[in-house]
Amino acid sequence: MTSAATQSVELVEFPCEEWVAMRTPEGELVSINPVAGTWTLLGGEDRQRFHAKGLNIKAMFACPRCKQIGLIPEGFNPPVELGDTKELPELHCRQCKFGCRVILKEWDKRKLYCAVYETFENNELKTHKQYLHALNDPEAKKYFWAQHTPFRVRLVAIAPVIGFFAKSEKDDRNLVV
Ligand SMILES: [Zn+2]
Numbered sequence: 007m008t009s010a011a012t013q014s015v016e017l018v019e020f021p022c023e024e025w026v027a028m029r030t031p032e033g034e035l036v037s038i039n040p041v042a043g044t045w046t047l048l049g050g051e052d053r054q055r056f057h058a059k060g061l062n063i064k065a066m067f068a069c070p071r072c073k074q075i076g077l078i079p080e081g082f083n084p085p086v087e088l089g090d091t092k093e094l095p096e097l098h099c100r101q102c103k104f105g106c107r108v109i110l111k112e113w114d115k116r117k118l119y120c121a122v123y124e125t126f127e128n129n130e131l132k133t134h135k136q137y138l139h140a141l142n143d144p145e146a147k148k149y150f151w152a153q154h155t156p157f158r159v160r161l162v163a164i165a166p167v168i169g170f171f172a173k174s175e176k177d178d179r180n181l182v183v
Pocket residue numbers: 069070071072073074099100101102103104
């Protein structure tokens with residue numbers, strides 16, 4: 007191996023996964039089994055329980071090499087691109103000293119929607135596309151109509167974007183640009 011010091015630090019994408027947890031009959035978290043190189047979002051009840059103990063934990067991630075758990079606080083609000091975080095500052099594992107740059111996949115749990123709509127301008131019918139993030143279809147419609155006037159706009163379709171990259175520009179079924 008060559009000297010790591012002069013090389014750029016590896017970029018690792020952490021997918022979001024459910025970790026297996028042991029709980030008391032009351033549902034209290036006893037232990038959690040991290041999956042190396044992933045992150046997990048804690049449920050609302052777990053977060054409230056931690057909060058009641060004075061701990062601020064929204065999510066956890068595990069070192070890709072040794073599974074050491076790192077904590078992500080509620081206020082952590084990184085810039086997001088298409089649902090994933092942008093590249094985060096370097097992680098240095100306290101246990102095994104592994105270092106990497108991190109992208110947390112699917113940090114934004116809302117889905118990306120694409121709305122296709124038409125307007126009539128200067129005797130010309132124009133088709134537009136707009137992207138928005140929402141939890142579900144009704145919310146996506148609500149966000150859309152909060153920004154447009156029904157008299158001037160006809161909504162053709164609004165649906166989750168299946169893949170972020172187009173296979174065919176004319177494929178209207180997938181609503182992908
Ligand atoms: Zn480690």
